[in-house]
Amino acid sequence: MAKTNKFRFSFIIVLLIGIWLLLPHHIRMALTYWFPGIEDYKIFDNRTVIAADDAFIWPLASDYNQTELSSEYRDTLESYQTIAYLVIQNDSIIYEEYWDDFGPESYTNSFSAAKSIVSLLIGAAIDDGYIQSVDQKVGDFLPYMNDGKNAELKIRNLLTMSSGSNWDESYTSPLSMTTKAYYGNNLTDLAKDMYIVDDPGKIYSYKSGDSQLLSQVLIHATGKSLSEYTSEKLWKPMGASQNALWSLDKKNGTEKAYCCFNSNARDFALLGALINHQGYWRNQQIISENYINDATTSANYLKTEDNKPVDFYGFQYWILNYDGMKIPYARGILGQYIFSIPEKNAIIVRLGHKRSKVKVNYHPSEIYSYLEMGINLLK
Structure with a gap:
């Protein structure tokens, strides 16, 4: 027995x-x-995005960290498991705090905030002449997008999340295209499984596949990997102090463009500065002013699925109207935020493990607290 x-x-x-x-x-x-985490770069292969030799070091304001956050604000930060909160004004740090052994040089995943980086790279490729305009057809770069309804797809449609594609954005199903993209090992083939089912440029519908397809356009247009082009057009010119890591689908593979750009709070803040200064930074026009303005303007000619104007999204940038100010920001699923506040020449970066599940006009509800506490620190 x-x-x-x-x-x-x-x-x-x-x-x-x-x-x-x-x-x-x-x-x-x-x-x-099981669930994505902010240090998932440790479980993926990565490609290095080379930093600048002459790094920009954020100066500390004369009143750096002189103001104490209220207990209410601190409770909000800690209840959503914040690991970094950074406030910059007039290109100097006025407040900075880290939690859980994270610090100014700690890597963390940006998740979908990486989509905004992809958008800036599209602007760079237009400036470089690799792409004619945002209204160029995707099929000009990806021949498999030249059949049937696919042939109608423009770069603009991908930038504004209005592709009308079959991409399944589910985060809970192990069979969804998003799960395959995050945990799979062949993003190029997965992108080829995308096809257009509805008229592009009509309805806003958030799909990570749109960003991944944009990266395929960039790779074919420039002849460079996404990481290489990011280093050349953003990371070095902006003065990033630390190499970034862009997670791949496999060793020497393709960048997870819709997510998974890993860096630190201070270097992420450089992306906010680029928006505040209309693409001009460190004595050079890194991205054209026209593109920055277009990217951070709501695509209100589109409709949501419930037939409302899209007043909250531009070219892979979220747009928030707050206290009479237009605030463009990059956003990740676990509460990764890079807020640009041009009217006050300010940047707020919040990184962490969680965000609110409640949304107000497509914006996670807790971001209003992050903005309020940060703006209260400004001069």
Whole structure:
């Protein structure tokens, strides 16, 4: 009897191992790690985005960290498991705080805030002449997008999340295209599974595949990897102090363009400065002013799925109307925020593990607290 039970146990173990090995790569990864985390660069292969040799070091304001946050504000920061909160005005740091052993040089995933980086790279590629305009057809760069309804797709439609594609944005299903993109190992083939089912340029529908397809356009247009072009056009010119890491689908593979750009709060703030200064930074026009203005203007000619004007989204940038100010910002799913406040020449960066599930006109509800506490610190 003991030998029979031992045999059965061994058989079950072998069977389970066999089933595990037959599962698709992305499902094995999803079952292993379950939920995305801010340090997932440690489980993925990465490509380095080279920083500047002459880094820009944010100066500290004369009143740096002189103001104490109220207990209410601190409770908000800590209840959403904040790991970095940074406030800059007039290109000097006025407040900075870190939690849980994170610091000014700690890597953390930007998640979908990376989409805004992709948008800036589109602007750079237009400036460089690789792309004619945002109204150029995607099929000019990706021949497989030249059939049927696919041929109607323009770069503008991808930038404004109005592709009308079949991409499934579900974050809970292990079978969704988004899960395959995050945990899978062949983003190029996955992008080829996208096709247009509705008229592009009509309805706003947030889809990470739109950003990934933009990256494919950039790769084909420039002949460079996304990381290489980011280093050349953004990371070095802006004066990033630390190499960034862009997570890949596999070793020497393709960047997870819609997410997974890993850096630190101070270097992320440089992206905010670029918006505040209309693309001009460190004595050079890094991205054209016209593109920055277009990217941070709401695509209100589009409609939401419930037939309301899109007054909250531009070219892969969220737009918030707050206290009479237009605030463009980059945003990630676990509460990664890079707010630009041009009217006050200010930047607020918040990084962490959680964000509110409640939204107010498409904006997570807790961001109003981050903005209020930051603006109260400004001069």
